[in-house]
Amino acid sequence: MKIAVIGTGYVGLVSGVCFSELGNEVVCVDKIAAKIERLNGGEVPIYEPGLQSMIASNKEAGRLRFATDLNASVKWSDIVIIAVGTPSLPNGQANLGYVEEAAREIGNAMNGYKIIVTKSTVPVGTNEKIANIIANHTEKPFDVASVPEFLREGTAIQDTLHPDRIVIGTDSPKARERLVELHKSLTPDIIVTDIRSAEMIKYASNAFLATKISFINEIANICEKVGADVTKVASGMGYDKRIGSSFLKAGIGYGGSCFPKDTQALVQIAGQMDYDFKLLKSVIEVNRDQRLNVVRKLESLLDGLAGTTIGVWGLAFKPDTDDVRESPALEIIAALERRGAQVKAYDPIAGDNFREIYGSNTVIYCDNAKEAAWQSDALCILTEWQEFLQIPLTDIEGWLKLPYLIDGRNIYDEGQVANTNLVYYSVGRPGMNRGAKEQAPVL
Structure with a gap:
């Protein structure tokens, strides 16, 4: 054709x-x-x-x-x-x-x-x-x-x-x-x-997937409080054919060009028909708040962020793309800067796109992962690029000024972390959080 x-x-x-x-x-x-x-x-x-x-x-x-x-x-x-x-x-x-x-x-x-x-x-x-x-x-x-x-x-x-x-x-x-x-x-x-049903299928599909992400992030926050491991909880849930295992990975929330836009649009579509889509509004609110847990964690660990240097690995909203639209990194870095932190950022692909959208001359954009981590007071992982997994945690520990690692995507397992002296925090896995001078607010 x-x-x-x-x-x-x-x-x-x-x-x-x-x-x-x-x-x-x-x-x-x-x-x-x-x-x-x-x-x-x-x-x-x-x-x-x-x-x-x-x-x-x-x-x-x-x-x-x-x-x-x-x-x-x-x-x-x-x-x-x-x-x-x-x-x-x-x-x-x-x-x-x-x-x-x-x-x-x-x-x-x-x-x-x-x-x-x-x-x-x-x-x-x-x-x-x-x-x-x-x-x-x-x-x-x-x-x-x-x-x-x-x-x-x-x-x-x-x-x-x-x-x-x-x-x-x-x-x-x-x-x-x-x-x-x-x-x-x-x-x-x-x-x-029919045409109207096809149009609705697209919005309903994306809204449901966004709901799964926000749901598992809420479960992760509860896991932090009760001592459960969200990765094991998600695995156990996923075996249920009625639920499925996809989109049950806890982290810092969804981003990109579809989920944020389409969930907001569906709320508006419902509102125009005089229907209050309370569930989806909560999904959006949970997602917005989830990414700021990284900032709250850092504030607690470092007794405030003024005058600190924070390394950030990952600017794209997900790996294997250069898309930074609605990336959690946009809001997280803005919040860090508002609180007085100097941000050193690195992404294998998306650095130029992030710089163009973020529009700040205060972020230091680095050419490699080591440069972003070097002599930083803490390191945050915001995108689960495979490149980051290939870097030994002992190297990261040596590069950092202070041994604080915030794993916003849960890319490391317990065995990897146990062989270091890092002060490590992930999402919804309190058994892996180790080395902190005091119990900080949950991530």
């Missing part, structure tokens, strides 16, 4: 490249000429394992190209995928400005029947608005469908080519047939539903 993907952000670029890998002809369109120029020059604007080589091979095969001309791309295509951003407005609602603009331009470019697929995460009812906008700009026939994405950054190619399920929301038998044909090689688990 001939597919035009509007938007070369994370979802659009990965989706377009993977569709070309399946043998389709794909053009990825973006109005930012500099981004298209970089892609045509072999540069990839996001970090995603395996993406660059897949782009190169499909460009060479003639199945993938990049362009700024939306009009020509729509005319050429059979299927048009809208994958533009839907960032949060100040009140938490999804900003649909880019989606509506894309719909108007698609309508003006129509030269025959097209299937318009929305992959952007949009509130329930948005695809009907898209259909109305396009209809106001063309007399050509078209169908609109919602095919939400469920990609995880760092494993996005795997998730696209080997998905748990494909959700297709459409009222058109013709669109249904074509879209099932497009996706059937990926999985037999294709759920076809």
